[in-house]
Amino acid sequence: MHELSLVQGIINAVNETASEREGRVLSVRIGVGELAQFDIRLVRGLLNDLKKGTPLEGARITVAAEKSRVKCLSCGKIWDFQELAGPMSGDEREMMHFLPELLNSCSRCPNCSKSYFEIEQGRSVRIIEVVLDT
Amino acid sequence: MIDQRLARTKRILLVMSGKGGVGKSVVSAALAGSAAASGLRAGLMDADIYGPSSALLFGAKGLPAEGESGLVPPTLGGVKVMSVDLFASGRPIPLAGSGANEILLELLALTDWGTLDCLVVDMPPATGDIMLTLTSLRKEDVGAVVVTMPDRLSTSVAHRVLDLLRGGRVTTIGVLGNMIRGSAKNKGSGPRKLAEEFDVPLLGLLPYDPSVSIAVEKGNIDSLLRTRFARTLSRSMSDHLRP
Numbered sequence: 156m157h158e159l160s161l162v163q164g165i166i167n168a169v170n171e172t173a174s175e176r177e178g179r180v181l182s183v184r185i186g187v188g189e190l191a192q193f194d195i196r197l198v199r200g201l202l203n204d205l206k207k208g209t210p211l212e213g214a215r216i217t218v219a220a221e222k223s224r225v226k227c228l229s230c231g232k233i234w235d236f237q238e239l240a241g242p243m244s245g246d247e248r249e250m251m252h253f254l255p256e257l258l259n260s261c262s263r264c265p266n267c268s269k270s271y272f273e274i275e276q277g278r279s280v281r282i283i284e285v286v287l288d289t
Numbered sequence: 290m291i292d293q294r295l296a297r298t299k300r301i302l303l304v305m306s307g308k309g310g311v312g313k314s315v316v317s318a319a320l321a322g323s324a325a326a327s328g329l330r331a332g333l334m335d336a337d338i339y340g341p342s343s344a345l346l347f348g349a350k351g352l353p354a355e356g357e358s359g360l361v362p363p364t365l366g367g368v369k370v371m372s373v374d375l376f377a378s379g380r381p382i383p384l385a386g387s388g389a390n391e392i393l394l395e396l397l398a399l400t401d402w403g404t405l406d407c408l409v410v411d412m413p414p415a416t417g418d419i420m421l422t423l424t425s426l427r428k429e430d431v432g433a434v435v436v437t438m439p440d441r442l443s444t445s446v447a448h449r450v451l452d453l454l455r456g457g458r459v460t461t462i463g464v465l466g467n468m469i470r471g472s473a474k475n476k477g478s479g480p481r482k483l484a485e486e487f488d489v490p491l492l493g494l495l496p497y498d499p500s501v502s503i504a505v506e507k508g509n510i511d512s513l514l515r516t517r518f519a520r521t522l523s524r525s526m527s528d529h530l531r532p
Contacts, residue, residue: 157359157399160290228385249352250376253360254395256388257373260380273385 158193161280162201166209169285173210178287182215188277189223190236190255198280223277225258229269236277238265291397292427294359297404298332299532301431303423303459308446309340309414311438312467315501315513316522317411318346320434322510323523324530325367329406331530332362334396335372336423337413338389339382344372348508352376359401366510371400390418407530416453424459430532432462434492439469439479447480451487462529463490465522468497493525 165185173180185202187195199218206212223236236255239262240248247261255278259270295301304317317333324331335343344350347365353375354361362369373382373392384392402408413419424433433454437447447464454461464487466480477494484491495518504512513519 157290160293160358164290246378250378253352253399254373254376254392256384256392256395257377257380257382259383259385259388260377270383271385273388278391 158197158201161193162198162205165202165280165282166205166211168282170210172285173287176287176289178289180210180214181286181288182217182284183211183282183286184284185216185218186221186281186283187218188221188279188281190274190277191280192252193280195220221277221281224275226273226275227264227267227269227271228273229271230264230267232264232266233275234265234272236274239272291394294397294400294402295408295426295428298402298408298428299405299430300407300530301410301426301428302407302462302529303410303412303431303433304436305412305420305433305450306436306443306447307414307416307450308437308443311436311443312495313337313414313436314342314346314411315505315518316434316436316465316467316495317409318343318510319513319519319522320526320530321368321370321407321409322366322514323519323526324407324409326514327523327527327530329530330404331367332369332371332402332405332408334400334408334410335370335374336393336410336419338373338384338392338419339413341372341374341377341382343370343411344374345508346505346513347510349375350378353400356401360399362400362402366514368510369402369405371396387418389413390422393419393422406532416450420453424454424457426458431458432460432529434462434465434526434529435483436465436467437480437483438467439471439477441479444479444483447483448486451483451489455487461487461489463492465492465525466494469494470497492529493521495521495525
């Protein structure tokens, strides 16, 4: 649904960086979080299509999935999101699809039973690295 | 992304107070409802992530539909309503750290408002991340309406908010006194003094109106718009809703 806007945003951000530093883009590394709810294959395809005619054309673009990491702020245990999603109802899974921050509203820590999580990783799409030839 | 989402929104009104319980949510709902009733394309964004009430005030339920270019907010009484409660459905919303602001940003990035003449934002209490986010939007026409009850506890917090807004990106449209009672002579002296001190308009003095509670219980915006409170609000704000 949002992949097109996302890819346009990535291209704009990389273009800005390249323009500011007056460099040619050699490579870009992008991480797509497990909870960011983007179709990674679609992101790759759109990047390949939309980079044409931009400073990204000719650059090596890597798009990799990033696993989630959720920390219980009560007991300190680290969880994979999928470990917490097991007992969720269909409605709750749907809710999490849009707003993973609502994890505290529908899940408890299997270790200490508290609902006090923080999503440490896997929530966002990140431009991890842009390599320029300056 | 958020800039793109709001590109076709002509005017944004932030309804704030700094303090909870002064009636921001009811004012926001009635304001958005009045805008729609006057023929404007209106939206209501519930930015009170911890204590959302816009969905309840409009009787909005269930997850928003997923359209081709974003989440489509349900339209009730002519108002497009977006709230975290459409997702949480009454569940508690405990959030650590910047969670509330993350949800707000996510909702702003996901919501397809289409074209709006006026987007009313029901701001949360306090002057934290959400207020800082929304008062920093890269939009031309963003105004703040500062709601306060007449007592010293409310006006002292509203004073801080007005102070924060001074010289910032957002235009302070004025002060709105709410739940005003008492004799005509000293009516609304607190909000009036605030407006004078900050040299901003006193937009209106909304009466304490017991029929508001009854209308809120019904959970539909039409009942609220029929109250004396909402009619006074509509008159006070009609010039400020249009872009």
